[in-house]
Amino acid sequence: MSRSCIPEPYSAGIFLTYKCNCACRHCLYACSPRWPADWISEEDAGQVLAHLAQAMRGKYPFPGRVGVNDGLHFTGGEPFLNFDLLLRLTEKARRLGIPTLFVETNGFWCRDDATTREKLRALKEAGLHGILISANPFILERIPFERTRRAARISREVFGSNAIVYQGFFFRQFEQMGLSGTLEFEEYVRRAGHGMRYAELLPGGRISYKLTHLFQHYPARRFFGTSCRAELIREWHVHVDNYANFVPGYCGGLSLGDARDLPALYRGIDLDERPVLKALLTDLEELYRLGLAHGYREREGYISKCHLCLDIRRHLVRQGDFAELQPTEYYDRLED
Ligand code: SF4
Numbered sequence: 520m521s522r523s524c525i526p527e528p529y530s531a532g533i534f535l536t537y538k539c540n541c542a543c544r545h546c547l548y549a550c551s552p553r554w555p556a557d558w559i560s561e562e563d564a565g566q567v568l569a570h571l572a573q574a575m576r577g578k579y580p581f582p583g584r585v586g587v588n589d590g591l592h593f594t595g596g597e598p599f600l601n602f603d604l605l606l607r608l609t610e611k612a613r614r615l616g617i618p619t620l621f622v623e624t625n626g627f628w629c630r631d632d633a634t635t636r637e638k639l640r641a642l643k644e645a646g647l648h649g650i651l652i653s654a655n656p657f658i659l660e661r662i663p664f665e666r667t668r669r670a671a672r673i674s675r676e677v678f679g680s681n682a683i684v685y686q687g688f689f690f691r692q693f694e695q696m697g698l699s700g701t702l703e704f705e706e707y708v709r710r711a712g713h714g715m716r717y718a719e720l721l722p723g724g725r726i727s728y729k730l731t732h733l734f735q736h737y738p739a740r741r742f743f744g745t746s747c748r749a750e751l752i753r754e755w756h757v758h759v760d761n762y763a764n765f766v767p768g769y770c771g772g773l774s775l776g777d778a779r780d781l782p783a784l785y786r787g788i789d790l791d792e793r794p795v796l797k798a799l800l801t802d803l804e805e806l807y808r809l810g811l812a813h814g815y816r817e818r819e820g821y822i823s824k825c826h827l828c829l830d831i832r833r834h835l836v837r838q839g840d841f842a843e844l845q846p847t848e849y850y851d852r853l854e855d
C-alpha cells in the first residue's frame with residue numbers, strides 16, 4: 520500500500536464558507552455569490568481548531584504578531600458575510616490558545632466609519648490579533664475603493680501594525696490615481712496596466728478560465744517531469760474548508776482528507792484510494808495519463824502546471840467518484 524504522511528501544520532486558514540459577494544477573476548478557490556450559504560459548523564470548527572492549537576503550540580516566539588503565513592486566519596469566501604459566526608469562532612480560537620489569529624476580508628462591509636469600527640473592536644475584544652484587507656484590480660471591480668480605504672484606515676487604528684493590506688502596491692497605486700467607486704479590469708489595464716507587473720498572481724483557480732489571455736501558453740508536455748510534493752505535503756498556509764476538507768495550500772478543489780481528525784492525516788493517507796493525489800505526488804505526466812484514460816483531450820495550451828492540473832481534474836470530477844476531488848461544486852463555480 521502506498522501512503523503519505525501529512526505534517527503538523529504551523530500555519531493554516533479556515534474557510535467559513537465558499538460563498539462570497541464577489542466572483543473575482545483571480546480567485547483560487549472559485550468563490551462566488553452562487554455558492555450555497557453553507558457555513559462551517561461550530562462543532563467541526565471546534566475540532567479543527569483544537570488540533571491546530573496543539574500543532575501550533577510552542578512554535579511562535581512572538582505570539583500575536585501577524586504575518587500572512589503565520590498562525591491561523593479565518594477566510595473564505597467572505598467571512599464578514601456571517602459576522603456572528605466569525606465572532607464566535609474568534610472567541611473559540613482564543614480560548615484554545617491559537618497563538619496568532621487574523622481574518623481576511625475584501626472590505627465590502629465597510630460602508631461607514633461607525634459600523635466598521637464597532638465590528639473591528641468587537642473582534643479585537645473577542646481575541647483577534649489582526650486583519651488582512653485585500654486590494655487589487657480584481658477586487659476593485661466589485662468593491663468601491665473608498666470602502667477598502669476605510670477598512671485599511673480603521674483597521675490600523677484598531678490593530679496597529681497587525682493590519683495588513685495585500686497588495687500594498689495596488690492600494691498605493693489606487694490612492695495615487697485618486698480612485699473612488701469601482702473600476703472594470705479592462706479600464707484599469709488601459710489606465711495603469713503597468714501595475715500588473717507587480718501583481719502576485721498564482722496562475723491557478725479561476726485564472727485558468729478567466730484570465731488566460733494575460734499569460735503565455737504551453738503544451739502539456741512542458742509540465743511533465745515535475746511533481747507537486749512540495750505544494751501538497753507542507754506544514755505552512757494549509758486550509759480547512761467549511762466541509763472539513765483539508766485543502767493543501769493553494770490547490771482549490773483538492774482534499775487530503777477529513778480535517779476533523781488531523782492526527783489520522785499525520786499518520787498517513789492511503790494513496791491507492793486517491794489516484795489523483797498519487798499522480799500529482801509522482802509526476803504531472805501521470806495525471807495527464809490518468810486524464811487520457813478517462814477521455815481527457817489536450818487543450819491548445821496551458822498557462823501553468825496548475826492550469827493543466829485543474830483542467831484535467833475538472834474533467835475527471837465529471838467522469839467518476841474521486842474522493843480527493845472535493846468539494847465537487849468547486850469545479851462548477853470556476854467560470855462564475
Ligand atoms: S478572491 Fe476573495 S473576494 Fe474575490 S471571490 Fe475570492 S474570496 Fe471573494
Ligand code: SF4
Nearest residue numbers: 747750770824825828
Ligand atoms: S499543479 Fe495542481 S496540485 Fe500542483 S500546485 Fe498546482 S493546483 Fe496544486
